[in-house]
Amino acid sequence: MQSPRSPSANNLVCSTARPRLERVCAVLVLALGACSRPAPSVTQRPAPSISAPQVNAAPPPPGRTDPTCAAPLDAPGARAALRPARGQLVLGVLAGLKDANDDNLAHLHRLALEAQRRGAEMLVADGDLGDNSEAQAALLGALLVPAPSASAADGGPADAGTLPLLVVAGNRELRSDLDAAEAALRKRGATITDLSHTRLVDLGDAVVIGLPGASERRLLRADGACLYAQSDLDALATFLDKQPPGAPPALLVAAMPARGDGAQALDFTDGQNVGDARLTTLLTPARARFGVFAQVWEAGGRAVDGQGHPLAAGAPAAQLYLNPGAADRTPWPMNDGSSSHGQAALLTLRAGRASFETIQDHSEARAP
Numbered sequence: 001m002q003s004p005r006s007p008s009a010n011n012l013v014c015s016t017a018r019p020r021l022e023r024v025c026a027v028l029v030l031a032l033g034a035c036s037r038p039a040p041s042v043t044q045r046p047a048p049s050i051s052a053p054q055v056n057a058a059p060p061p062p063g064r065t066d067p068t069c070a071a072p073l074d075a076p077g078a079r080a081a082l083r084p085a086r087g088q089l090v091l092g093v094l095a096g097l098k099d100a101n102d103d104n105l106a107h108l109h110r111l112a113l114e115a116q117r118r119g120a121e122m123l124v125a126d127g128d129l130g131d132n133s134e135a136q137a138a139l140l141g142a143l144l145v146p147a148p149s150a151s152a153a154d155g156g157p158a159d160a161g162t163l164p165l166l167v168v169a170g171n172r173e174l175r176s177d178l179d180a181a182e183a184a185l186r187k188r189g190a191t192i193t194d195l196s197h198t199r200l201v202d203l204g205d206a207v208v209i210g211l212p213g214a215s216e217r218r219l220l221r222a223d224g225a226c227l228y229a230q231s232d233l234d235a236l237a238t239f240l241d242k243q244p245p246g247a248p249p250a251l252l253v254a255a256m257p258a259r260g261d262g263a264q265a266l267d268f269t270d271g272q273n274v275g276d277a278r279l280t281t282l283l284t285p286a287r288a289r290f291g292v293f294a295q296v297w298e299a300g301g302r303a304v305d306g307q308g309h310p311l312a313a314g315a316p317a318a319q320l321y322l323n324p325g326a327a328d329r330t331p332w333p334m335n336d337g338s339s340s341h342g343q344a345a346l347l348t349l350r351a352g353r354a355s356f357e358t359i360q361d362h363s364e365a366r367a368p
Helices: 019-024 102-117 133-141 175-187 230-241 277-282
Strands: 079-081 088-094 122-126 165-168 192-194 200-202 207-211 250-254 290-292 302-304 320-323 343-350 353-360
Touching (some): 088 102, 102 133, 102 343, 102 353, 122 250, 165 250, 175 192, 207 230, 230 277, 290 343
Parallel strands (some): 122 165, 165 192, 290 320
Antiparallel strands (some): 088 343, 302 320, 343 353
């Protein structure tokens, strides 16, 4: 799935295929001018993954989102326990899967295998999961790697003994498409928990809470894709505020990032912070101490603490919020001047603290 580009006030969307062409839309787009600029030269950076907030943008919808996108937290089946507490939880985190071509599928599978090799007990797929059901089945299928108890010689990436997969819809996936893709993979033995339907997943050492979809209608990349509303955030806040002392820490997984402050934030692009300011009230020690966010790929491969300060890889923190970056292998210019060729992250929670490591695919020599 491609990242959202800068739409106009008329909700026009400039949709381009690869990062070198994605600078067609500016961060701030004047009304009726969204797609009028000529294509840039290949030396320019791609457009920001999320457009900057518009002063006169329409407010988000007041009501709760479609329950097929984000089930009420008290709905039947909205909560599940997948593992007991073991003192440590290791997750492999991928986002921005995007293209279902053979080279990228092989690349994604190698990233998932590396996460498994480093001790991941399950994987998280956080948005940009493909444009249709066929692509989504292929992309998610590439992440299905044998669980440690299963013999790698017993089969391919969709055998019964695969690492469990937690899935979060972003701003492009249609629920009917993604449900069909997941159902097809389950028939092949995959263990998939979709955080649109099962919103709270108790993993013993943490409770994963899903917030699928886009924060604003202008950021949707397909008609009918998921959109969350203020009441969804209120419901999350109420749930988190009711957690008793000693409860496992909450790990919020959302496709959209929270609004940060400055160039070190996980939502910084083209000189601006473009995340959802409403999410910041959830990111506190008493609410969600940990989080995974996506979409702003140029700020990815990094984590920050509760004050927004960058964290070094491997350094445990009492609060940690992660942007894994895009897993897709297409070169993507990063905020620090480097270029990413697709990456993932390992998130480890131990004794109430979390740390992260980046995961890259070094199997191919690629030109910078």
